[in-house]
Amino acid sequence: MNMSHTCQAAVVTCEDFRLHQRKSGRNFIGSFIESLGVDCDLITRGGCIQDLVRPKPGHDEAVLRDLTVSVELHKVGTIYLVGHEDCGAYGHFGFTDRATELAQHFADLREAQAIVNKRFPGVNVELRFGALEPGSSDAWKITELD
Numbered sequence: 001m002n003m004s005h006t007c008q009a010a011v012v013t014c015e016d017f018r019l020h021q022r023k024s025g026r027n028f029i030g031s032f033i034e035s036l037g038v039d040c041d042l043i044t045r046g047g048c049i050q051d052l053v054r055p056k057p058g059h060d061e062a063v064l065r066d067l068t069v070s071v072e073l074h075k076v077g078t079i080y081l082v083g084h085e086d087c088g089a090y091g092h093f094g095f096t097d098r099a100t101e102l103a104q105h106f107a108d109l110r111e112a113q114a115i116v117n118k119r120f121p122g123v124n125v126e127l128r129f130g131a132l133e134p135g136s137s138d139a140w141k142i143t144e145l146d
């Protein structure tokens with residue numbers, strides 16, 4: 001059995017099909033991983049990082065369990081938490097303006113970063129956010145959080 005299957009990073013993001021491999025060939029998360037230039041575990045959740053900061057009953061350890069595999073088995077040094085605008089799982093907030101929606105995502109990302117940092121103190125935790133391209137409803141630009 002080959003136990004040397006390590007990689008450099010893990011990406012935690014939403015399961016939303018629009019972010020991933022499409023039949024058209026577009027793949028925003030795939031392109032993001034390619035831009036990092038390293039191999040990554042990919043952990044997708046319905047609701048993105050809400051399972052870290054606002055877990056439904058029974059989900060509170062789900063992301064951390066997956067990340068434990070990344071950290072302990074694959075020896076990742078960096079965890080990227082990637083949120084995205086127009087996330088259906090944030091629909092319950094009933095946002096009426098974009099600024100409020102983005103502020104909620106940014107606050108959640110920072111809270112999730114603190115949770116992951118506390119659990120995996122030796123690992124870097126980086127925050128990214130996919131903002132919709134102007135005029136688009138299914139094209140995102142993934143950038144670092146300010």
Ligand SMILES: [Zn+2]
Pocket residue numbers: 014015016047048084086087088089
């Ligand atoms: Zn989403």
